[in-house]
Amino acid sequence: MRFSTRCIHGFGPAPDATGAISTPIYQTATFAHPAVGQSTGFDYTRDVNPTRSAFESAMASLESGAAAFAFTSGMAALATIAELFAPGDHLVVSADLYGGTHRLFADVSAKNGLSFARAATAREIAAAITPRTAAVFVETPTNPMMQVVDIAAAAGAAHAAGAKLIVDNTFLTPYFQRPIELGADIVVHSATKYLAGHNDTLAGVAVVSDAVLGERLGTLRCTLGGALAPFDSWLALRGLKTLAVRLERQAASAAALAAWLEGLQAVREVYYPGLASHPDFAVSERQASGHGAMISFRVADRATAHRVLSSVKIIQFAESLGGTESLITYPLTQTHADVPEAQRLALGIDETLLRLSVGLEDARDLADDLDAALAGGVGRTSPALKTPRRNAASGPAPALRGGDRAF
Ligand SMILES: Cc1ncc(COP(=O)(O)O)c(C=O)c1O
Structure with a gap:
């Protein structure tokens, strides 16, 4: 099987x-x-x-x-x-x-x-x-x-x-x-x-x-x-x-969102192993058949991070990850509060770091939600997310990334 x-x-x-x-x-x-x-x-x-x-x-x-x-x-x-x-x-x-x-x-x-x-x-x-x-x-x-x-x-x-x-x-x-x-x-x-x-x-x-x-x-x-x-x-x-079907869709959305985030002025750095800019991209390509649906990213300052966390509407500000609902987490005060400060800062876990678990919503709604939260009510500031390939209504289905793909 x-x-x-x-x-x-x-x-x-x-x-x-x-x-x-x-x-x-x-x-x-x-x-x-x-x-x-x-x-x-x-x-x-x-x-x-x-x-x-x-x-x-x-x-x-x-x-x-x-x-x-x-x-x-x-x-x-x-x-x-x-x-x-x-x-x-x-x-x-x-x-x-x-x-x-x-x-x-x-x-x-x-x-x-x-x-x-x-x-x-x-x-x-x-x-x-x-x-x-x-x-x-x-x-x-x-x-x-x-x-x-x-x-x-x-x-x-x-x-x-x-x-x-x-x-x-x-x-x-x-x-x-x-x-x-x-x-x-x-x-x-x-x-x-x-x-x-x-x-x-x-x-x-x-x-x-x-x-x-x-x-x-x-x-x-x-x-x-x-x-x-x-x-x-x-x-x-x-x-x-439903693991296979969920992960296929969540990872496709995450890849599209990571590339979109990387192009935003308001975002300083994006950490997603599926981006060619990620230092471990080659290792990830070699040992895994997909890069998952978790993205961490850095915004300009503490105020922007707090604004994003309190303004997102579809994405929920909560601990945990991996579920159908997209969640955004503040590692500094939530998941990593117990890591000693010097160790945390050396890793880059500071007041500007946000962690996003991409769920099963339409990736375009997630991008719109993030865009509005980053802009702080100013309206659209960045290009809209292009339809992720996997959401396309027509055209041949792309090859599966995970499961039994030979790699
Ligand atoms: C990578 C990783 N390992 C282990 C755990 C602990 O799992 P649980 O919350 O189910 O006890 C977590 C929780 O967030 C995690 O992210």
């Missing part, structure tokens, strides 16, 4: 006898045993639940992994992964990281005896590895600066030192990027974002490349208790069915 078919059928038929097309929500805490010493394969929902298993099977298939584990949030997945390590272990992590991940490492993992080095490129990763390094952890593209790391090179450096490579694939999803195929050992997602896709639930998922790692992570999840509830598993599973 090809990628978009596996989004819909990748977990097999519903495990009941009714023929239900939609996997039932097994809203049960526990399961009856047929006899002493026997099990149906389902004992207790903290460990296994059929609705959750369907989502996990689909994710293992889509990420080319051996097994997947769904969690109550992306942070629950990350916190459980951190428990794979022991006091004294050293991790090399992306210099730019989602603020919550930074907080986990700095406030919780450090207290538990882990130490960290920060690195932005595969070369810096290789240089930061020490004999104590147990893992390399990267986001790619990073949140919010959209830096891209060469996954195969990072895997090579990690494995040469006997360390694991963990990749947070939240921004691109397996539709555009499959890190395990490039050498990663664990892929982690905030499934709250594109996988569930509708800004209506929190979820996380970790996919492992081999069964031994799966055993360890599954036991840890059961011990720590972070497994995703049946109803949320069903929402994530339902979201997954």
Whole structure:
């Protein structure tokens, strides 16, 4: 089965006898045993639940992994992964990281005896590895600066030192990027974002490349208790069915918007890996089949940033990303408020930086909304966005970017 078919059928038929097309929500805490010493394969929902298993099977298939584990949030997945390590272990992590991940490492993992080095490129990763390094952890593209790391090179450096490579694939999803195929050992997602896709639930998922790692992570999840509830598993599973079509459209809109933003006087810099001006454009082209639907950009000053955030009408000023509704975020006070100031400023996360998650609205309405917000009620200041190719009413359909495209 090809990628978009596996989004819909990748977990097999519903495990009941009714023929239900939609996997039932097994809203049960526990399961009856047929006899002493026997099990149906389902004992207790903290460990296994059929609705959750369907989502996990689909994710293992889509990420080319051996097994997947769904969690109550992306942070629950990350916190459980951190428990794979022991006091004294050293991790090399992306210099730019989602603020919550930074907080986990700095406030919780450090207290538990882990130490960290920060690195932005595969070369810096290789240089930061020490004999104590147990893992390399990267986001790619990073949140919010959209830096891209060469996954195969990072895997090579990690494995040469006997360390694991963990990749947070939240921004691109397996539709555009499959890190395990490039050498990663664990892929982690905030499934709250594109996988569930509708800004209506929190979820996380970790996919492992081999069964031994799966055993360890599954036991840890059961011990720590972070497994995703049946109803949320069903929402994530339902979201997954439209992953390919949503991402194709959202990325096409984002590419058009990024190019349009780059041409605006009011915009200082645009960070989108699909722009030829992006320093990591070539790496992104090589290792991913699309550049996603997240854009960060910089405006002239704090006043302009605040005006945009308070004036947008269709785009909502809110945390999170990856859903049907476009969201604009102020990393400085929202997602990255806990990153130490010096580190934040060195990365470029300051009062002029805005992060845009492009949703499923018509890209021309999003451009009009941004234009009006940038102008502050003065009227149109910039050229209208040209119809993104994918919205065209006629003409041949462009080739698919993600999923099974050979790259
Ligand atoms: C890249 C990335 N990883 C992990 C997380 C944490 O996920 P959650 O909010 O589902 O706990 C986020 C949240 O924004 C994120 O952007």
